[in-house]
Amino acid sequence: MIILVNIRDVARYCGVSAMTVSRALNNSNQISQATKEKILKACEELGYRPNFAARSLVTKKTNMVGLIIPDITNQYYSHVSKGVSSYLSLQGYGLLLCNSDRRKDDEIRYLNFLAEGRVDGIIILPVQPRKEDYEGIAKEIPLVMADNYAEGLDVSFVGNDNYHGASEIISHMIKQGFKRIGVILGHSSSSASNERFKAYKDVLKKNNIELDNEIVLNSNATFEDGFNLTKVLIEKGVDSIFAINDTVALGVVKYCYLNNIRIPEDIGVAGYDNIEQSSMLPVPLTTVDQNGNQMGKVAAETLLNLLADESTVAKKIILKPKLVIRKSLRENI
């Protein structure tokens, strides 16, 4: 960190006090237009840059926000990050990015790192959230949770309506004439997976289709699982498969292709997430778009509102995902 010229150098150069320079830089109206212009010009000439540390030491503001996220290389999370980043940038804030790598201990480590006054507030997309991990820190620094909620915490939250998204796509499958819908879920401890499964059960019931647990499978939500479990489901006579995400759906698609099972004529396939490549498949995937970008924006907005008025009460914002109809569940809608 090299500081070439400070506020006093500028003051001396202009024949004014440091205070006057400060006023010029901070757009105060307690200063005449003439001196302001003179000072700003001098700053240019001298290559002066205000010192961030000194400024934030006295103002107790950093104009920075911390974002703790499970995996920046995941398409969904990278879109969330971009949503956060774009909104912050617009409001003159910077972004301190912390990739927790889905590890609880790194998450906690980053939380403490940020709490040293490096940022004005934190947005966290927690991994396996437990109330105890956040209630302490939330008292020290404004915090917004997103994506994944810790029950019982008095903290603002922005999330996606998994129940709604799954209901939409399952209803659509039934409307398209599918009756025996196999499901490849994620891990049994994943709340997103569980909420979507609940929607599946409710929609089936509403349509008088009996639930068959034989065609509901748990998995690690990988491409390979999608591929392997498709064999199992097809042997059990499903006419369609709802995959917990598009990556799993890609596994389903590959199995079908290699076994000459046509999509959607022989079997319907539904995904979730709307990753970029799902529209690029030979038979593009019908899926659910969670709009991570929007979630990031809303989370950032919520946090900045909280910073502007810390007395704001915590609120829960649940975003509605959107059904994206393409061709993997037949065309005629």
Place this chain on the structure above:
Amino acid sequence: MIILVNIRDVARYCGVSAMTVSRALNNSNQISQATKEKILKACEELGYRPNFAARSLVTKKTNMVGLIIPDITNQYYSHVSKGVSSYLSLQGYGLLLCNSDRRKDDEIRYLNFLAEGRVDGIIILPVQPRKEDYEGIAKEIPLVMADNYAEGLDVSFVGNDNYHGASEIISHMIKQGFKRIGVILGHSSSSASNERFKAYKDVLKKNNIELDNEIVLNSNATFEDGFNLTKVLIEKGVDSIFAINDTVALGVVKYCYLNNIRIPEDIGVAGYDNIEQSSMLPVPLTTVDQNGNQMGKVAAETLLNLLADESTVAKKIILKPKLVIRKSLRENI
């Protein structure tokens, strides 16, 4: 930014001076084990956190690095970011992420934002780099460029060997028996695209295959371009297509699928980038892996070395991409 307790509160609580507390916190050896332990315990009890701004104001260190990147939602760049982030985290540094959105003006804006002493050094993956944009800032703050180089700048650089990567895959295509290799390039101003095209020409020459400019097409490197230009190339009788990236290759694959052209029996397809989904296609794509994660790590390492010893001379590190052989160019290797 809420500061509950400062170093003097801890000092008072322990009956020592602030300086002693500072020593305990900074692992100085100028302090007895007993007092150190007592102080550390007191810090815990009082919930004391060192103040980042105050500390960096006096030490002139932030333990932060800025990363300016064109688009965090792009798979390649997100892997670069993760490489940077992981390495920094290991070394006790934080990451200030700036998404330039491929806009030159935002890039410059971020550069100035960071130069206010927010970070100790900067890694930038520039968009259309021009020497003039960086030579000023590089004198003020340690800078490492990556991915894309500004000619004539005396700054460290970490990049990928596009010529090598393309040579490898074109050579492989010829070895697999393809003779009339169509090419879908990117924009004519893209240096990566031009370097790969040069490799294409050289490898053809070395194998005594005459260059036919009719089957070399420029594009915007999109999925749609891949789809549309495949028609053109097939009409010109190519036996294979080298796409400038995997997204374009996905367009090629889709066109072939919809027109009952078999891969690799009827036509060979080669991509570049090794995006996650290229291995998930029914016929997985042979492509070139640039290993963005590695590039990020090396860039971060280079910068941290520079911070440790600013007299280090600028160096250029060119990483070798790796050919990834899958099935889209026939199996028998």
Place this chain on the structure above:
DNA sequence: GTGAAAGCGCTAACAA
């Protein structure tokens, strides 16, 4: 409209 004094929380340098 401008300036002087004080201090944000911390550590470097020196003193004891």
Place this chain on the structure above:
DNA sequence: TTGTTAGCGCTTTCAC
């Protein structure tokens, strides 16, 4: 091993 003093670069407060 511990403490004192000074000051990092800036803004707040109050005086003029």
